[in-house]
């Protein structure tokens with residue numbers, strides 16, 4: 001008996017990083033034991049912001065599948081699939097778009113923020129597809145009649161909109177086709193990037209999830225430390241140091257000791273970084289071995305995604321039959 005059905009997705013929009021792992025995937029790996037889970041690589045969502053250059057999309061989809069499997073998502077236990085392989089996502093999004101008021105979409109807090117951000121970078125994303133992003137997200141969740149959606153605090157507005165779309169549908173067509181999905185909050189761990197801002201693809205400050213020892217060292221070497229510390233013997237201020245923030249997350253056993261030695265001017269930044277690199281390489285070693293094995297088996301990855309799509313399609317077709325009956329578009 002599971003606690004309910006989960007839908008969650010992630011955009012294949014670039015190299016998966018440790019922030020994505022700590023903030024989302026690690027949580028999914030836990031949730032797979034408690035819920036019936038549908039996890040989707042949402043390539044159509046990636047198009048809502050990166051529609052002009054799609055040359056890397058296929059590669060990103062495959063890489064994301066490899067990342068998920070190497071982190072421990074089980075393709076038997078969960079339904080793991082690519083959004084565009086199940087055409088009902090597009091179909092339901094179109095139908096839901098008929099009854100979703102424009103004002104609901106325009107008031108989503110991230111909508112205007114993101115548009116402004118992009119236009120500051122010279123990107124024009126003022127498109128119909130981007131405005132409709134939350135409708136597509138609602139369709140993703142509703143297609144599987146998911147009862148639970150794992151969200152960080154910042155995404156709760158999107159889920160609220162899905163709930164409104166569900167209520168409107170059930171009311172307009174006078175039947176309870178869809179459950180109202182509930183948020184499953186995780187203890188959001190926002191991981192900083194190597195420059196201290198939130199780790200994000202758009203800031204170029206990430207540590208890739210698949211980083212081997214060389215790349216790991218390259219990224220850790222570049223981390224910002226206490227700017228007031230010139231010589232090793234200068235007393236350090238670990239609370240302003242990114243390396244220290246990483247020790248806290250990835251090296252809790254040595255964290256206190258390293259802090260004390262830094263304050264006393266007994267450990268230099270290079271040694272401190274080396275210890276972090278060793279620790280992180282050790283923690284990620286199994287995942288990397290798995291990742292390397294899977295990278296050599298693209299046929300297997302395709303099979304996993306085909307199998308997932310078949311299972312997802314079965315559920316999606318059932319839901320669409322009900323939706324079409326309700327809306328008289330037989």
Ligand code: ADP
Pocket residue numbers: 010011019020021022023024152189190191192193198199200201202
């Ligand atoms: P990015 O900011 O790199 O583009 P996304 O917006 O695609 O990342 O996020 C994908 C998932 O990873 C989301 O669930 C998001 O909450 C999580 N995530 C992204 N960056 C971080 C971070 N630095 N710390 C924790 N979680 C993160």
